[in-house]
Amino acid sequence: MNDQPVSINEEDLHAYVDGALSEERRAQVEQALEQNPALAAKVSDYFSLNSMFHERYDRVLNEPVPARLRPRKERNWRDAMNWPQFAGMAAALVLGVGIGVGTNMGRGVPDSGTGMASTTQSSDTRPVSADSTEMFARRVAIAHVVYMPQVGRPAEMGQGHEEDFVRFLSNKLGTDVHPPMLTKSGFQLDGGRMLPGKDGPMAQFMYRNADGERLTLVISHRKASSNTTAFKLYQDGPVNVFYWVDGNFGYAVSAGIDRNVMLQIAHDVYAQLTSATAG
Amino acid sequence: MDIRDELMEHVPRLRRYARALVNNRDLSDDLVQDTLERALSRTEKFKAGSDLRAWLFTIMHNVFINQVRKASSKAVHVSVDDESIVETEFAVAAAHTQSLEVRDLDYALQRLPAEQREVVLLVGLEEMSYTEVALALEIPVGTVMSRLSRGRERLRALMAGAQPGAKLQVVR
Numbered sequence: 001m002n003d004q005p006v007s008i009n010e011e012d013l014h015a016y017v018d019g020a021l022s023e024e025r026r027a028q029v030e031q032a033l034e035q036n037p038a039l040a041a042k043v044s045d046y047f048s049l050n051s052m053f054h055e056r057y058d059r060v061l062n063e064p065v066p067a068r069l070r071p072r073k074e075r076n077w078r079d080a081m082n083w084p085q086f087a088g089m090a091a092a093l094v095l096g097v098g099i100g101v102g103t104n105m106g107r108g109v110p111d112s113g114t115g116m117a118s119t120t121q122s123s124d125t126r127p128v129s130a131d132s133t134e135m136f137a138r139r140v141a142i143a144h145v146v147y148m149p150q151v152g153r154p155a156e157m158g159q160g161h162e163e164d165f166v167r168f169l170s171n172k173l174g175t176d177v178h179p180p181m182l183t184k185s186g187f188q189l190d191g192g193r194m195l196p197g198k199d200g201p202m203a204q205f206m207y208r209n210a211d212g213e214r215l216t217l218v219i220s221h222r223k224a225s226s227n228t229t230a231f232k233l234y235q236d237g238p239v240n241v242f243y244w245v246d247g248n249f250g251y252a253v254s255a256g257i258d259r260n261v262m263l264q265i266a267h268d269v270y271a272q273l274t275s276a277t278a279g
Numbered sequence: 280m281d282i283r284d285e286l287m288e289h290v291p292r293l294r295r296y297a298r299a300l301v302n303n304r305d306l307s308d309d310l311v312q313d314t315l316e317r318a319l320s321r322t323e324k325f326k327a328g329s330d331l332r333a334w335l336f337t338i339m340h341n342v343f344i345n346q347v348r349k350a351s352s353k354a355v356h357v358s359v360d361d362e363s364i365v366e367t368e369f370a371v372a373a374a375h376t377q378s379l380e381v382r383d384l385d386y387a388l389q390r391l392p393a394e395q396r397e398v399v400l401l402v403g404l405e406e407m408s409y410t411e412v413a414l415a416l417e418i419p420v421g422t423v424m425s426r427l428s429r430g431r432e433r434l435r436a437l438m439a440g441a442q443p444g445a446k447l448q449v450v451r
Contacts, residue, residue: 010428018402020409045435053299053404056384060295069290069311171328194284 008032013039017046137234137243140218140252143195143204173221175249179205180217180272185265187215215255215262217269222250231266233259242266246274282322286315289335292405296336299400300343302385310346314339336405336415340397347393387437395430398423403431 006028015021016029033040170177179189187207195202195218202220209215222245234241240262243252251273253266293314297307317338318325325334388396394416401412402423409427413420 010432011424014424014427014431015409018409042435045439046431049399049431049434049438050403052384053400057295057299057404060298061291063291063294065287065290065294066308069294069308069315070287 006032008039013043014046017043017050134232134234136220136250137232137241137252138236140202140216140243140254141234141236141239141241143202143216143218143254173201173203173219175221177203177219180269182207182215182265182268185261185268186210187265190214213255213257215253215257215265218250218252218254220250220252222248231263231270244270282325283319285331286318286335289332290315292332293335293339296400296405297339299388299404300396302389310339310343313342317342333411333415336401336407337417340416343397344393383438387434390437391430391433395426395433398426399430399434402427 008029012021012025012029016026021029033043166177166179179192181189186209188209190206190208192203192205195204202218205217205219207215207217229245231242231244234243238256239254240256240259241252241254242262243250244266245251251269253262253269255262255265290311293311294308297310297314298304301307301310314335318335325331388400391399397416398412401407401415402409407415409420409423412423416423
């Protein structure tokens with residue numbers, strides 16, 4: 001048996017290429033390949049075919065998805081899943097919908113007479129910090145603006161589906177997520193959804209108070225871990241975002257309401273999330 | 280949850296696979312569109328927590344096989360050896376400086392029987408395990424392996440026949 005290599009069939013060769021063999025069988029195939037150049041050439045061709053597939057077709061992954069392939073029954077902002085496009089629309093919405101609930105209209109909001117184009121431009125040309133957490137905050141602000149106009153109860157979380165939804169989000173984020181209760185501050189949980197993010201999925205929870213003011217909490221699972229940061233404030237037009245990073249997770253609270261109130265809420269959120277993970 | 284958001288995450292990969300499978304941009308996007316529409320019309324059949332990607336590939340497989348059947352029942356015979364078809368199909372790649380081998384890949388793939396092409400691509404391009412392919416195509420693992428074995432070997436022979444010096448010419 002030592003001189004005569006064990007018989008290797010066609011399917012073994014393929015399974016070898018596809019990494020589907022047991023350790024033992026793999027060793028046997030490798031031995032056979034060493035002794036048989038014809039087999040080795042074949043296997044090498046099979047490997048080449050696989051890499052040629054990628055060389056040839058992976059570029060499709062980077063092509064913009066044509067409009068007809070974006071689920072489109074409800075024509076609304078949620079269908080725009082590409083962030084750049086998202087950003088453009090958000091910029092338009094800042095003006096168009098006029099969601100300046102609070103009065104903290106920052107310097108970033110241009111004269112409304114300048115119109116949409118200049119808004120888009122100003123948000124595009126604003127110096128973007130290399131700090132990825134700031135990028136995160138910016139996206140959160142955009143998401144807040146984009147989704148806030150949906151006044152009704154979002155479809156994603158109907159009555160009674162809250163638990164399912166929370167479980168679903170937990171699966172996606174790879175951790176237990178429990179949306180904090182903000183009733184103390186007058187906000188009721190109103191809905192939530194999953195957003196695609198550059199660093200992985202983000203869960204967005206929406207809250208609303210009796211006055212119809214909205215607040216969103218975004219939790220994102222980051223690829224890179226980092227130490228806990230202090231609260232930071234990011235302001236995009238009328239939207240204030242308090243954000244912080246804790247290990248693998250980034251958190252952000254956004255709303256167009258008074259900063260001091262928001263800071264209070266951010267502390268509340270932080271306290272609840274910390275005790276939840278500890279417990 | 281909104282399954283639309285979920286679906287969107289899979290669209291680029293569905294498109295990649297469809298492009299390799301059908302080798303025509305519009306037709307392959309048609310395939311993706313049919314797949315998405317079918318998926319959206321029966322979201323209640325999708326079990327939450329199970330593998331959405333596998334489910335989508337199963338749907339795409341069914342749509343694709345139906346198309347193949349329809350096309351063959353119409354019995355319009357188009358010879359796969361017709362070089363003129365090849366020329367027009369390849370013309371799109373002109374801007375890229377791809378090797379002759381890679382460019383011929385489209386052609387060679389189209390000469391595989393549809394069921395072999397699916398398996399070869401699901402394994403080689405989508406990097407699915409044999410079990411995943413078996414589930415997606417609803418066939419036994421043994422069938423996956425025999426289709427893979429025959430398909431890949433055939434593809435290898437076709438590509439080997441398309442090396443420089445062989446009769447296929449470089450497209451400008």
